[in-house]
Structure formats: structure tokens, C-alpha cells
Amino acid sequence: MLTGKRSPSGAAVPDRPPAGAARRMRPWTPYAFLAPYLALFAVFMVLPIGFGFWTSLHEWDINLPRKPFVGVENYTDLFDPGSVDGGRFWTAMRATGIFTVASVPLLIVLPLLTALLMNGRFRGRNVYRAVYFAPYVLGVAVVGFVWRFLLDGNIGLVNHYLGLDVQWTTDVPPAWVALVGVTVWWTLGLNAVIFLAGLQDIPRELHEAAMVDGASARHRFRAVTLPGLRPVMVFVVNSTILASANMFGQSYLITGGAPADQTKTAIYLIAETGLRQFDMGTASAMSFVLAAFLMLASALVFGAFRERSRP
Secondary structure, X not given: OOOOOEOOOOOEOOOOOOHHHOOOOOOOHHHHHHHHHHHHHHHHHHXXXXXXXXXXXXXXXXXXXXXXXXXXXXXXXXXXXXXXXXXXXXXXXXXXXXXXXXXXXXXXXXXXXXXXXXXXXXXXHHHHHHHHHHHHHOOHHHHHHHHHHHOOOOOOHHHHHHOOOOOOOOOOOHHHHHHHXXXXXXXXXXXXXXXXXXXXXXXXXXXXXXXXXXXXXXXXXXXXXXXXXHHHHHHHHHHHHHHHHOOOHXXXXXXXOOOOOOOOOHHHHHHHHHHHOOEHHHHHHHHHHHHHHHXXXXXXXXXXXXXXXXX
């Protein structure tokens, strides 16, 4: 039955429900919206991780029908100094550590300096921004093959124009200089753009107030810019460490792991063990050990950049 006010035409208009009786969200509504994401996450993340861990507990040769269960033997072999897999794995982990320690500081400091320069007002700054970011759009195959030719010790243009006789792809430390240099040239633009976005989010009033107080450019950088970049810095440092620790293409295409596997990184070894030697059980165990180290590194980064309350 319709009650309440009547419209100008004389038709009855139902009363509005009380404000508290408005649409109530049913308990299952949030889960209905989350269901598509959770389904994709389960299919493409949880199941592969679970299957990878199950594989690491077996002697898993993809060419053989039987894949016997060996428990944690694949893991214990990696931590056994006398085993073949253990020696190869920790040599690769050492190479991964060398590359990460050498490349991450450069990929933090240089992009930050570049972003500070590009944040100023000058003619053609958009062109400079595009130039710095342009190498990042290239694929690793293009970057690897081009620099393999440029750095070749016999016919490379780098040695030719600089008048050097350096084997950039077969000797160390020149091979590390080449890998780190190529990676910095290739990926510097991405971090610079991220830092630039962070700089533009810092309120200009803070800089103006610091200038009024007589703060120099160095003090403004320490007291205003760096604190304002804290969230961006956490993201850049963490993502750069993870990307450097997962380096594969540059080593595979430029040095081929030479000399004597000294530039063969952990990801390179994992791919070789699983896809070339068909030992998926050992490769999966290597992957989980590497993942544990990366999780620890991420936790240390978040702990180092955590805001601490002042006394």
C-alpha cells in the first residue's frame, strides 16, 4: 500500500525509507569483488609456488617417468661444501652478490642526481627526460647483443676508439665493469623517472620555508628532499636490489658466464640446471634458497627505512 505525499498529478508517492535503512552491504560482498583477483592469484602464484616446492623435494628429471621423493636432500646438497651442486650454487651466489653490491649504489645515486637535474626549469627538459629514459624501452636481447659487439676484445668499437686492449667479456674484473656499466646505462632512466615523480610530490612550500629560514641547498636536500623521498626511496632501493639479484640476460648474452663461470649469476645457474640439465628438483631448491635471501634483503631494507619515533 502506497502512503505519504502525493505528486502534482495526484498519484501516491511512497515514503522514503529511513536513513539507517539504506542499502546494507551483505557480508559476502567484499569477497565477491575479491574473488576474481584471488582466483588469478591462486592459479598463477600460489599453485606454481606450491608445485615448485613439491618439485624441490623430488629427483625431478623431466625426461624420466619416475620422479622419486628425496625429501630435503636437494637442499642439504646445496649446503654441502663437498657436493657438486653446492659448489656451483655458492659460486653463482657470490657472482650475484658482487653484481648486486656493485650496481645498486650506482642505480640509486646516479638516478637521484639525474632526477634533481631534470626537476629544474630549463629549455628542452622534456627532451632530456626522454633521452635518459629511452634505453629502458629496449629489450634485454637488443641490449645484450649490441653491447656484446661493442665490448668484444678483438673487434669491439670500445677498444678501437679508446685505444685499449681489454677483454671486457672474458676477463675479470673487466667483465664486471662491463656488466655493471651496461646495466646502469640501460636501467638508470626508470629509477630517475620514479625519483622525479617523488620530487614533484614534495610541496614547494617546504623548500620556500627552508629558504626563508636561511637553509643552504645542501641543508634543504637533507632536511626537506630526502625525508620527502622516503617512500619512493624504499620502493626504488628494494626493487633495484631484487632486479639486480635476478640479473640473467646481461650475463648470458654478454659474457656467457665467463671466465670459468665467475660471472654466472644464480638465476643463470638455475635456468641452466633446470632447462639444460633437466634437473628441475635441484633448480627448484636453488630458487627457494635464493628467494629466502631476497626476502631477508627486503626485510632489511624496510627495517632500515622505517620511521623511528623521536625521543
